[in-house]
Amino acid sequence: MRISPLNLIVMAHTLDVEGLDRERILKRCQLDPASLLNEDGEWVPAEHFADMIRVILAETADPAFGLIAGKSLALMRYSIMTPLALFSPDLRHIFEDVKHFTPLLFEEPEYTLIERDDEAQVLMHPWLQEHGCVRYRHDFLVTSILQMLRFGGMRDDELIAIEVPHECEPELTPRYTALWGSKVRFGQRNCRVIFNRTALGRPMMSHSQVGYAGARERAAQALSARMNRIDTAEKVRQWLLSALPQQPSMTETARQLNMSERTLRRNLADLQTSYQALVQECQFLKARSLLADEQLPIKHVAHCLGFNSVASFHRSFRRWTDTTPTLWREAQLKGR
Structure with a gap:
């Protein structure tokens, strides 16, 4: 599987934001810093991203580093997705747009939005399944999804449950509950966030019809160029x-x-x-x-x-x- 180099660029900026030794980590990953300058460059093997995560986890000795990356300001470097979310009419549009424009970042979406009766759930299935990286990706996705839900106006009382497959070390429990809340369940079969369905259609305060139309047009043009390009x-x-x-x-x-x-x-x-x-x-x-x-x-x-x-x-x-x-x-x- 291959992914956009933008994923590595965002990870490198996450290292900068968190005050980590970017050059040292890139060297350990055998990545040339110059190769992370072109967001529109050739897609790279997903193994490069997996190597980067493994090295970061080893360097930080933090098994829950995905919590940090999932709320980092470096995510703003996903420049096409950011204005789409910012100016979107509601959360349902955000989920639809992120899924539709996923091919700009990687080959397959990492989640499915399921609506049933009064509940909605985001079921996550990360494309990164390499040993040592799955927990990182689960933590990253849950954190970023929660950030998006709260930005879109979901109230704390509308969050029903968070389920993740991995267990949690007792000393790390306070970090998870501080970020995710008390409704988290570890050691579950699936990775998902369950919440009140009404949150999906609630109008967003930051919605701009002109801004959203422009952001979607730019994303559509980029996607068209990507899909029509003979790889x-x-x-x-x-x-x-x-x-x-x-x-x-x-x-x-x-x-x-x-x-x-x-x-x-x-x-x-x-x-x-x-x-x-x-x-x-x-x-x-x-x-x-x-x-x-x-x-x-x-x-x-x-x-x-x-x-x-x-x-x-x-x-x-x-x-x-x-x-x-x-x-x-x-x-x-x-x-x-």
């Missing part, structure tokens, strides 16, 4: 990953995509990448997957990636990660 890079990735251990030439790939080599090169340049960069990205993604199996010999991994020798694989892997496949595997197993 050549993603098609190349899928083709290269399916072809491994073979490494098709650029000419062969262009033929597979029914375009000229010149057009392929130009499209990739427009996406701020190159064919060779995508080849190496696919090799690295496959290498990460294969090295996660500690039973696979390094020689077999190298072969599956299309390298002629273990030595050439080592050289490439060191260029990607500044370490060897063996040391990288040991570090991942130790972290797990």
Whole structure:
């Protein structure tokens, strides 16, 4: 799965707002700070975001850091979504708009709004399911949803319950109740916020018909550009990953995509990448997957990636990660 780089940019700004060492954390994530300057740049693997969360949780030693991120002022950097929520007529419109324009940030919505009788509930299903990240995402989503509900005019007495799957350490309970209230239940099957349905249709004090129309038009234009854009890079990735251990030439790939080599090169340049960069990205993604199996010999991994020798694989892997496949595997197993 791939996500908009804006998600990483917002996380980096969250680090700044909270006074954390941004440069140190990005370095540990093997992320170049310069790569977080272009909000409209090429989408990145979701693994980058997961790595970032794991490093932050390790650096802060705070398992409930999602509470902090979910109410951070850095969320204002989601510049298309912010005015939509600010000028929206009511909460129901906010939920509908966030879901409709989700493809500007990631591939699938992370929640479903369900209305039954007098109750409404926001059922959350995070796209990020990697080990060590699920609790963060649940805490983040619940906190941000609550912030949105309260901003939209939901009263405290209209909140019925908050349910999250994870348990809560006794020493952290006061932080959760201070932010979420006393109606939270831990260790539940689902992650959801349940509240009085009437809150959804209550007019918002900040509603502006002109402001909302303008914000929605800008979001619609951005979404149209996103959906109509031929994501050549993603098609190349899928083709290269399916072809491994073979490494098709650029000419062969262009033929597979029914375009000229010149057009392929130009499209990739427009996406701020190159064919060779995508080849190496696919090799690295496959290498990460294969090295996660500690039973696979390094020689077999190298072969599956299309390298002629273990030595050439080592050289490439060191260029990607500044370490060897063996040391990288040991570090991942130790972290797990």
